[in-house]
Amino acid sequence: MHYFEYKNGELYCEEVPIKKILEDVGTPVYIYSAKTIRRHYKVFEKSFSNIDHLICYSVKANSNIAIISLLKQLGSGADIVSAGELKRALKAGIDPKKIVFSGVGKTPEEIEFALRADILMFNVESLEELETLGEIAKKLEKKAPFALRINPDIDPQTHPYIATGIKRSKFGIPEEFVIEAYKKAKENPYLYPIGIDAHIGSQITSISPFVSALSRLKRIWEELINLGFELKYLDIGGGLGIVYKNEEPPLPQEYADAIIKEGKDLKATIILEPGRVIVGNAGILVTKVLYTKENILKKFVIVDAAMNDLIRPAFYQAYHKIIPVEEKYEEFEVVDVVGPICESSDFFAKERKLPKVKKGDFLAIMSAGAYGFVMSSNYNSRPRPPEVLVDEDKYYIIRKRETIEDLLAFETIPAKYL
Numbered sequence: 355m356h357y358f359e360y361k362n363g364e365l366y367c368e369e370v371p372i373k374k375i376l377e378d379v380g381t382p383v384y385i386y387s388a389k390t391i392r393r394h395y396k397v398f399e400k401s402f403s404n405i406d407h408l409i410c411y412s413v414k415a416n417s418n419i420a421i422i423s424l425l426k427q428l429g430s431g432a433d434i435v436s437a438g439e440l441k442r443a444l445k446a447g448i449d450p451k452k453i454v455f456s457g458v459g460k461t462p463e464e465i466e467f468a469l470r471a472d473i474l475m476f477n478v479e480s481l482e483e484l485e486t487l488g489e490i491a492k493k494l495e496k497k498a499p500f501a502l503r504i505n506p507d508i509d510p511q512t513h514p515y516i517a518t519g520i521k522r523s524k525f526g527i528p529e530e531f532v533i534e535a536y537k538k539a540k541e542n543p544y545l546y547p548i549g550i551d552a553h554i555g556s557q558i559t560s561i562s563p564f565v566s567a568l569s570r571l572k573r574i575w576e577e578l579i580n581l582g583f584e585l586k587y588l589d590i591g592g593g594l595g596i597v598y599k600n601e602e603p604p605l606p607q608e609y610a611d612a613i614i615k616e617g618k619d620l621k622a623t624i625i626l627e628p629g630r631v632i633v634g635n636a637g638i639l640v641t642k643v644l645y646t647k648e649n650i651l652k653k654f655v656i657v658d659a660a661m662n663d664l665i666r667p668a669f670y671q672a673y674h675k676i677i678p679v680e681e682k683y684e685e686f687e688v689v690d691v692v693g694p695i696c697e698s699s700d701f702f703a704k705e706r707k708l709p710k711v712k713k714g715d716f717l718a719i720m721s722a723g724a725y726g727f728v729m730s731s732n733y734n735s736r737p738r739p740p741e742v743l744v745d746e747d748k749y750y751i752i753r754k755r756e757t758i759e760d761l762l763a764f765e766t767i768p769a770k771y772l
């Protein structure tokens with residue numbers, strides 16, 4: 355569900371014609387719909403209304419501070435994985451008491467920053483990290499609230515690169531070490547165990563992996579309560595999938611019902627860390643056709659966006675729907691849509707049936723709101739595109755286009771080479 359629709363033959367975002375934005379900022383450009391983000395957040399939030407819960411939007415999915423701020427207005431907390439994301443969440447006005455800090459490699463500096471900011475809890479991913487957290491907490495004379503991230507060894511049946519709760523993945527702590535670790539933490543008065551956590555992967559399109567993970571967490575939770583721990587938060591991470599092509603992910607209500615059923619007897623606040631399901635379908639990447647060409651085997655549409663702008667097709671062979679900005683075509687053809695970068699993996703679609711576009715036409719690459727701009731780079735010395743947020747009949751440039759000067763600004767030539 356999103357608010358990108360054709361009206362009188364041209365694509366709109368809410369009440370703004372896409373072409374109006376293109377005339378202003380050019381291409382390539384990311385365009386987000388505020389109404390879609392609000393709707394997704396509210397539907398997700400409402401699904402859990404029958405249980406004590408806290409939504410911590412996973413900032414990594416789309417970390418523009420305007421987007422985080424919009425979600426803050428709706429009451430969201432934040433799941434962060436770095437000092438940079440913490441800074442963004444704070445700058446957007448998220449209440450630190452609604453921030454959880456995940457990640458396998460938090461540096462001592464990042465831990466100190468988050469402790470000083472008084473975040474809700476650290477989702478600790480190794481025994482050594484727990485030790486470091488204890489040391490820093492002692493130095494600052496602050497109690498560090500934490501949950502251990504458990505690796506429940508569950509296959510979420512998703513792309514291997516985004517499966518995070520299987521035994522051979524780097525994430526979390528194996529179940530068999532968990533109870534001992536909590537007991538050990540009790541010896542340090544600066545460590546304050548207040549929850550348990552798991553996150554099993556992303557773009558998950560069935561309910562059963564979530565239920566299995568939760569039932570593992572529940573067993574551990576009960577064991578810890580019996581041992582006298584006073585836990586408050588049960589964090590089951592993010593991961594709910596969306597429709598890119600023809601997937602059939604559970605509806606938020608179905609997902610919530612399954613979690614509520616499994617978790618309702620625990621006296622816990624359930625923490626959820628949704629990312630993609632909130633912003634994924636709320637964003638598009640709009641690009642211009644630079645050239646078309648063909649060889650004996652194929653026809654190519656060469657566009658001005660590239661894998662540095664949206665890496666998901668190159669990285670995960672991800673499917674993104676592509677539609678024209680103007681609905682004016684009568685003929686269709688099978689093409690590869692490719693970018694200007696010097697890599698064969700620089701493509702957005704392969705052997706895709708598309709309207710017969712020409713040089714100068716515009717295409718919208720759909721479902722690019724999550725893991726789009728945030729994963730962009732400057733490869734081939736390409737400035738990153740701007741981000742625009744549409745809200746009803748207005749639009750705001752929430753990140754301006756980089757310039758080549760911006761790219762060079764960090765580099766220096768030592769005098770010896772002049």
Ligand code: LLP
Nearest residue numbers: 412456553556557592593627628629630725
């Ligand atoms: N919590 C933790 C600890 C995470 O690592 C993630 C995502 C989330 C929550 C949010 O998951 P979501 O609800 O968005 O599925 N770049 C990949 C996705 C990587 C996901 C990383 N972790 C992609 O483009 O598909």
